[in-house]
Amino acid sequence: MRDGVRARRARGRTPGRRGGGGGGGGPPESPAPAETELTAAPAAVPLAAPAALPDAGLTAWQALFEHAAAGPGDRVLVAGAGGGVGRFAVQLARHAGAHVIATASGRSAAAVRRLGAHEIVDYTRTPPAEAVGEPVDLALHLVPSAEAGAALAALVRPGGSLVSATGPVPVADPSVRAVHFVARNDTAQLAALVGLVDAGAVRVEAAARPLRELADVHRAGEAGEIAGKVVLTPVG
Numbered sequence: 001m002r003d004g005v006r007a008r009r010a011r012g013r014t015p016g017r018r019g020g021g022g023g024g025g026g027p028p029e030s031p032a033p034a035e036t037e038l039t040a041a042p043a044a045v046p047l048a049a050p051a052a053l054p055d056a057g058l059t060a061w062q063a064l065f066e067h068a069a070a071g072p073g074d075r076v077l078v079a080g081a082g083g084g085v086g087r088f089a090v091q092l093a094r095h096a097g098a099h100v101i102a103t104a105s106g107r108s109a110a111a112v113r114r115l116g117a118h119e120i121v122d123y124t125r126t127p128p129a130e131a132v133g134e135p136v137d138l139a140l141h142l143v144p145s146a147e148a149g150a151a152l153a154a155l156v157r158p159g160g161s162l163v164s165a166t167g168p169v170p171v172a173d174p175s176v177r178a179v180h181f182v183a184r185n186d187t188a189q190l191a192a193l194v195g196l197v198d199a200g201a202v203r204v205e206a207a208a209r210p211l212r213e214l215a216d217v218h219r220a221g222e223a224g225e226i227a228g229k230v231v232l233t234p235v236g
């Protein structure tokens with residue numbers, strides 16, 4: 001197998017790594033994965049970047065296409081679009097032909113627009129409940145705030161879906177399908193994502209930083225200076 005991205009088991013974050021199943025090189029507590037758990041990494045981008053795919057990419061994919069059925073013409077609201085998951089969700093929804101409305105603050109707005117959002121709501125200035133005029137078919141809740149999730153419920157049309165990766169969201173309208181899920185590994189979905197990356201349809205927006213800068217990365221994250229994914233590499 002070519003350079004591989006190790007598929008993630010359950011919710012664990014997994015760095016990209018060279019080599020396929022059966023090889024050595026992994027830490028002793030992390031047995032080599034079976035070949036069926038591996039997906040070849042995209043050839044079109046530097047090897048570190050696709051380490052963001054198994055977690056953030058699969059979460060976005062499953063939110064849109066497994067727990068909902070986002071498709072052409074749907075109005076899809078991505079709350080938390082500036083984050084690691086949200087950046088994939090925006091691109092995948094756009095690629096599926098949806099009309100994408102994204103919440104993003106000033107630090108993320110340009111990136112989210114570049115990735116394909118049709119409309120941007122700066123949640124720090126206007127609550128999405130006020131800014132989103134028409135109801136949406138699907139709302140993705142990717143924000144670590146229960147309050148923000150609760151506010152989304154009123155924006156979903158009757159019969160629509162509210163899919164949350166961060167916690168259960170109460171929904172008053174029984175016709176609205178509310179789902180809270182935890183992403184799982186799926187090598188077929190991961191391979192589809194890899195195909196989109198290789199085709200140039202999905203960009204991996206991840207900053208690669210050497211592992212020795214881990215403390216700095218944490219400090220920057222706590223200071224709100226990091227938007228999107230950071231991939232830590234063992235060298236450099």
Ligand SMILES: NC(=O)c1ccc[n+]([C@@H]2O[C@H](COP(=O)([O-])OP(=O)(O)OC[C@H]3O[C@@H](n4cnc5c(N)ncnc54)[C@H](OP(=O)(O)O)[C@@H]3O)[C@@H](O)[C@H]2O)c1
Pocket residue numbers: 011055056059079080081082083084085086103104105106107108109123142143144145148164165166181182183184227228229
């Ligand atoms: N269920 C699962 O399997 C699963 C998998 C992966 C992640 N998650 C969870 O999903 C969430 C998103 O993950 P992530 O990696 O994308 O996180 P992230 O990179 O930290 O992104 C979260 C984004 O939320 C936005 N945000 C913060 N407060 C907000 C508010 N009050 N209203 C609207 N937007 C707000 C920020 O956007 P701006 O940059 O625009 O300010 C931030 O970029 C996290 O809670 C994570 O734990 C769940």
